[in-house]
Amino acid sequence: MPDQPAKPTTHDSAPRMETIVSLCKRRGFIFQSSEIYGGAASTWDYGPLGVELKRNVKNAWWRSMVLDRDDIVGLDAAILMAPQVWVASGHVAAFTDPLVECKSCHARHRADHLKNNTCPNCGGKDLTEARNFNLMFKTNMGPMEDSSSVVYLRPETAQGIFVNFENVMTTTRRKLPFGIGQIGKAFRNEITPGNFTFRTREFEQMEMEFFCKPGTDEQWHKYWLEERFNWYLKLGMRKDKLRLRHHEKDELAHYAKGCADVEYLFPMGWSELEGIANRADFDLTQHAKHSGKKLEYFDEETKERVVPYVIEPSGGADRGTLAFLIDSYREEMAPTGEGKEETRIVLRIHPALAPVKVAILPLSKNEKLTPLAKDVLKAVRGSIDGLVQYDDAQSIGRRYRRQDEIGTPACVTVDFESLEDNAVTIRDRDTMTQMRVKILDLVSTLKEKLAIK
Numbered sequence: 001m002p003d004q005p006a007k008p009t010t011h012d013s014a015p016r017m018e019t020i021v022s023l024c025k026r027r028g029f030i031f032q033s034s035e036i037y038g039g040a041a042s043t044w045d046y047g048p049l050g051v052e053l054k055r056n057v058k059n060a061w062w063r064s065m066v067l068d069r070d071d072i073v074g075l076d077a078a079i080l081m082a083p084q085v086w087v088a089s090g091h092v093a094a095f096t097d098p099l100v101e102c103k104s105c106h107a108r109h110r111a112d113h114l115k116n117n118t119c120p121n122c123g124g125k126d127l128t129e130a131r132n133f134n135l136m137f138k139t140n141m142g143p144m145e146d147s148s149s150v151v152y153l154r155p156e157t158a159q160g161i162f163v164n165f166e167n168v169m170t171t172t173r174r175k176l177p178f179g180i181g182q183i184g185k186a187f188r189n190e191i192t193p194g195n196f197t198f199r200t201r202e203f204e205q206m207e208m209e210f211f212c213k214p215g216t217d218e219q220w221h222k223y224w225l226e227e228r229f230n231w232y233l234k235l236g237m238r239k240d241k242l243r244l245r246h247h248e249k250d251e252l253a254h255y256a257k258g259c260a261d262v263e264y265l266f267p268m269g270w271s272e273l274e275g276i277a278n279r280a281d282f283d284l285t286q287h288a289k290h291s292g293k294k295l296e297y298f299d300e301e302t303k304e305r306v307v308p309y310v311i312e313p314s315g316g317a318d319r320g321t322l323a324f325l326i327d328s329y330r331e332e333m334a335p336t337g338e339g340k341e342e343t344r345i346v347l348r349i350h351p352a353l354a355p356v357k358v359a360i361l362p363l364s365k366n367e368k369l370t371p372l373a374k375d376v377l378k379a380v381r382g383s384i385d386g387l388v389q390y391d392d393a394q395s396i397g398r399r400y401r402r403q404d405e406i407g408t409p410a411c412v413t414v415d416f417e418s419l420e421d422n423a424v425t426i427r428d429r430d431t432m433t434q435m436r437v438k439i440l441d442l443v444s445t446l447k448e449k450l451a452i453k
């Protein structure tokens with residue numbers, strides 16, 4: 001058994017957003033879009049680590065919402081849809097935010113986000129009357145740029161599900177209740193994007209429309225509130241940073257009969273992570289009316305046709321990723337091994353979400369150690385789902401710190417003893433404790449460590 005270092009001490013203060021933005025840039029999680037041209041406002045690119053992290057968030061959602069269930073199937077609908085979809089859904093008429101302009105500095109703001117009707121840019125109080133600003137991005141389909149060719153970039157993925165309700169129900173021979181899940185890009189011309197990736201104009205949603213019999217909707221709404229809240233907890237989010245908030249009647253979206261948000265305590269305060277709405281029969285009824293197609297369910301038992309009610313958990317993949325990053329960020333005092341202490345930055349992120357799952361670290365570059373370490377790398381890469389890194393540059397202490405900062409749950413050290421005992425050391429990210437395991441048992445030990453429990 002290797003010597004165990006003293007435990008690190010965590011200072012549990014929440015990080016500031018700038019700290020997270022800086023970590024994301026420094027380590028390649030998230031970059032400003034089009035940075036070499038001075039950046040495109042409020043748009044972000046996921047770098048080599050960010051793409052893994054966000055993909056892991058989406059995969060965890062897909063596993064829990066689609067793969068692990070008998071009552072939900074998946075879909076991947078197009079972003080561009082017939083423009084009538086957005087008339088029927090009410091988005092053309094009602095998907096608006098109140099826009100005001102400051103008469104002094106001409107900055108534009110969302111009226112409902114202002115404090116004391118004051119311009120946050122210059123402090124001016126002379127603002128224009130609020131007007132409804134539609135958030136949908138418009139573009140033209142085909143070579144003609146006139147009103148007949150206008151199409152919209154979808155502002156929610158949900159409508160792709162509603163218009164495919166009949167297709168999915170008949171091809172999969174589903175009975176109520178059942179759900180259709182989808183992950184994909186959505187676009188909103190937000191008046192005031194900001195807070196890093198929290199509010200952007202292009203983002204990804206993870207949405208599921210759960211179709212149920214009218215009258216059972218309240219019960220399913222409660223069920224999904226609990227399920228979705230617990231999903232964040234199961235993936236390690238701190239309970240004291242999460243809460244459910246029920247909407248007041250005047251906050252409800254035009255389609256909703258009821259709604260509650262899962263909120264997270266972001267650096268700027270409690271903010272929505274996911275909305276769980278009861279959309280009743282609003283969407284199917286509207287699409288039936290506008291398309292002329294019946295969108296109903298025939299109940300074999302009662303021999304009645306019903307328009308299903310819909311419960312919709314709708315989360316943001318980018319917001320979720322940001323919340324998982326913020327929630328797992330820690331600055332700790334940790335022993336250096338030379339009787340001193342230093343600050344270590346560590347992402348105590350759930351192993352299922354960690355961008356790098358395992359790092360293979362040969363103690364030094366050496367003609368005997370390197371081939372063994374490469375063999376270990378090959379065995380681990382072939383069996384672990386996710387990124388496995390190999391790093392033999394700089395001291396082992398520095399390499400551990402580099403992996404801590406990006407949340408790698410396990411570092412595997414291959415040392416000179418490994419050549420004799422066919423064993424390696426697994427160093428745990430959170431406790432910094434070390435465990436010696438036979439190379440033959442390495443993959444099964446790592447799999448156990450990385451599983452969602």
Ligand code: GAP
Pocket residue numbers: 155156157158188190197198199200201202203204205207272273274275312314315316317318319320
């Ligand atoms: N289909 C329902 C719907 O779209 P929403 O509350 O407007 O509901 C759902 O959006 C989720 O999508 C939000 O909880 C949030 O996580 C994410 N989202 C919405 N607008 C966003 C934006 N501008 N930037 C990033 N994420 C956004």
